[in-house]
Amino acid sequence: MAEGRNFDLEIITPDRVFYQGQASMIEFNTTEGEIGVYKDHIPLTVIIKPGVLTITSEEDKKLAALHSGFATIMQDKVTILAEVIEWGDEIDEERAEAARQRAEERLRTNQASVDMARAEAALLRAVARIKTIKK
Amino acid sequence: MASMRDIKRRKGSVQSTQQITKAMKLVSTVKLQKAKQKAEQTTNYFDAMYNTVQNMLAKAKNIQHPYLQPSDSTKKLVIMITSNKGLAGGYNSNVIKLITQGDFNKNDVKIMAVGRKGKEAMARYGYEIYRDCCEIIDGPTYEDARALAKEALELFAKGEVGELYLAYTHFKNTVSHIPTLVKLLPVEADANREVTEESNIPMNFEPKEEEALQLIIPTYITSLIYGGMMESVASENGARMQAMDSATSNAEEIIDKLTLQYNRARQGAITQELTEIIAGAQAIS
Numbered sequence A: 001m002a003e004g005r006n007f008d009l010e011i012i013t014p015d016r017v018f019y020q021g022q023a024s025m026i027e028f029n030t031t032e033g034e035i036g037v038y039k040d041h042i043p044l045t046v047i048i049k050p051g052v053l054t055i056t057s058e059e060d061k062k063l064a065a066l067h068s069g070f071a072t073i074m075q076d077k078v079t080i081l082a083e084v085i086e087w088g089d090e091i092d093e094e095r096a097e098a099a100r101q102r103a104e105e106r107l108r109t110n111q112a113s114v115d116m117a118r119a120e121a122a123l124l125r126a127v128a129r130i131k132t133i134k135k
Numbered sequence B: 001m002a003s004m005r006d007i008k009r010r011k012g013s014v015q016s017t018q019q020i021t022k023a024m025k026l027v028s029t030v031k032l033q034k035a036k037q038k039a040e041q042t043t044n045y046f047d048a049m050y051n052t053v054q055n056m057l058a059k060a061k062n063i064q065h066p067y068l069q070p071s072d073s074t075k076k077l078v079i080m081i082t083s084n085k086g087l088a089g090g091y092n093s094n095v096i097k098l099i100t101q102g103d104f105n106k107n108d109v110k111i112m113a114v115g116r117k118g119k120e121a122m123a124r125y126g127y128e129i130y131r132d133c134c135e136i137i138d139g140p141t142y143e144d145a146r147a148l149a150k151e152a153l154e155l156f157a158k159g160e161v162g163e164l165y166l167a168y169t170h171f172k173n174t175v176s177h178i179p180t181l182v183k184l185l186p187v188e189a190d191a192n193r194e195v196t197e198e199s200n201i202p203m204n205f206e207p208k209e210e211e212a213l214q215l216i217i218p219t220y221i222t223s224l225i226y227g228g229m230m231e232s233v234a235s236e237n238g239a240r241m242q243a244m245d246s247a248t249s250n251a252e253e254i255i256d257k258l259t260l261q262y263n264r265a266r267q268g269a270i271t272q273e274l275t276e277i278i279a280g281a282q283a284i285s
Helices: A093-109 A116-134 B004-059 B091-100 B116-125 B134-138 B142-158 B209-284
Strands: A007-012 A017-023 A025-030 A033-037 A044-047 A051-056 A061-073 A077-087 B076-081 B109-114 B128-132 B163-173 B176-185 B204-206
Touching (some): A017 A077, A025 A061, A044 B209, A051 A116, A061 A116, B004 B209, B076 B116, B076 B142, B076 B209, B091 B116, B091 B163, B091 B176, B091 B209, B116 B128, B134 B209, B142 B176
Parallel strands (some): A007 A077, A044 B204, B076 B109
Antiparallel strands (some): A007 A017, A025 A033, A025 A051, B163 B176
16 A cells, blocks of 8 residues: 555666665745645646755654756656755755844845845745754 | 886886875765765656656647746857866866767857866867856855756846756766766657657646746746766766786786886896906906
8 A cells, every 4th residue: 555655766866876765745935825745646847946845754854955857747756956955954944044134134124135036035935944944 | 218217217217106096086986976875866866856856748749938948048058067177087077078079069058167177178269267166166066056056047037048058077886987968958858758658647736837837937946956966976087097017017018018117237247347347356367
């Protein structure tokens, strides 16, 4: 029974194969909103937005902060091509918190000199990191 | 015949050169191991990326997108990856030849130089160096590749360049490095690609194909540039290792030859001295 619900998950970054194994469900954030993927999902390519990636398998639940890239979902295989991704224990909480405050500060000032899109992206990344640790 | 002292001096100088080439060979062997490992890790990402984009293009033949359309501008931007250091055999000149001997019109080409050797050579040939980012190749990161891709895509979007190329050295294996020129923009579907079962599954896109392409193409270009840099670094060290290896064995050969000459000269001198002594002794008696 359990066998049938798993699918292959492969997460590749430019520098390493981040994760390779079986999962029964994964959840992550895309440009169209958060999605959860089970086996036999329709083939789909989505673009990733900064958020928490949750990998649920038989034994445990793994969390990672996934920042950018895209995912190709097939019925029995999901490939995530991540530009930036990190496990919860690789994140420096203090730095993430500092980055969040900095980004919020920038957004609040709302000046023309501030690159809003960049500040917003920085905020999203920082929030994703913090969420990954806190969960 | 050169004097004994001359031969000895020359031998000493060749020997010290040999020590340097030997050391350089060892250094590049170590560097090669590291660079090779890195380049191999990038290959996974690159292959997956390439497959995704090609599958997308194959399925969506009639997507209209500026990144896929040839533009009016005749200007061509070439990202050229060479090394900052020389003594690597034909490594740098092979990449340079790709451009100087390829079917490029000199006046239409702008060079984005990654690597000092390439930049200097192209400037000498009279090409326009659009940008010089030589320091990158000392330790290329994904961020560097992203910055380059962004700048190139902006130029393309503005219509200042019509085509984008990447000139790098493909690292086939430790002894074989192939200078390669690939066209990055406009993105073209690979006509020779086999239709696999996987590529036939109808794929959905969220957001729509056009938007997805808008986001995926920059990532695709970045990964190509990054892969190119990694392979080039590996090739550079491989090429240097080979060059230094043959330099070391050439030095060995010269040393052997000089040793022989030196011994002959020494023997000749002794014989001559003996002859002189005997001749002197005979003259007295």
